[in-house]
Amino acid sequence: MATPKALILAILGCAFFCSAAFAARDLNDDAAMALRHEQWMAQYNRVYKDAAEKAQRFEVFKANVKFIEAFNAEGSRKFWLGVNQFADLTNDEFRATKTNKGFKPSPVKKVPTGFRYANVSVDALPATVDWRTKGAVTPIKDQGQCGCCWAFSAVAATEGIVKISTGKLVSLSEQELVDCDVHGEDQGCEGGLMDDAFKFIIKNGGLTTETSYPYTAEDGTCKSGSTSAATIKGYEDVPANDEAALMKAVASQPVSVAVDGGDMTFQFYSGGVMTGSCGTDLDHGIAAIGYGVTGDGTKYWLMKNSWGTTWGENGYLRMEKDISDKRGMCGLAMEPSYPTK
């Protein structure tokens, strides 16, 4: 039987060796994490200005990876997160990036427009809509570090109605909006509003193609005289806070939608149907390009985002549909609108 002194020594010994073992494991973890950070930097072409910035970014990266892994390990959710291009940004930084902060809610109460789908019967709508399968959606684009989600959102909805009414899918120019549309809320990379973009497209006599006025992800001087490749006649707002009305519109054409894209779950969304709590401070413009129901009966909106294909489901996002909050998941039902031909 151990004497008290031996027992104390044994405990101290364990304390020493055990903490050394833990420290070694931490070091191994850090080494593995540092390697992961290096690989991530290479994958996303991230270059830091010095060792101090790299060390600081590494701490953020590590905390995000741990958050993502802990979230996914809970296992009880309908969606999961992934280590994407935003992995070295804190959530506060992400909320402040132009990538996320580009939508400017209307400063004045909107005057109600007509709603041409008002009399559509929801019961008569198809259970699933995916405008990609009808060839009305161009490939995922990437706005980069320019707060012009509003332009991408408006262009996606315009590309949709143009394809539906003319049979031709044409990738249209966001840059023309960024450079030339400087009225209302629209201020290039400093943000804008989809309805103001529609107004510009109408007044401008259409938009030119992506190829003839390519995206640069920065504010530029308006190159006038570009040939219009697609036109719209007008635009309408979907009645606010009414997911059934939004469904009528989305069944008919892709729709511009504003959401609160600032949550950590939005930052790192990787797949599945986003559910649960979400903010409603609208700061990001996307496009609703369909809806559906999963095998387990979860209803969702299918959204096209403009953060490249490394975010979400190859650039797309599914968000829970018909939730009890009338504003919709992340406020998606608050300010939807669409162009008309």
Ligand SMILES: *[C@@H]1O[C@H](CO)[C@@H](O)[C@H](O)[C@H]1NC(C)=O
């Ligand atoms: C919907 O139906 C009502 C009643 O028939 C009609 O007055 C209204 O113009 C219709 N609205 C649209 C957008 O077709």
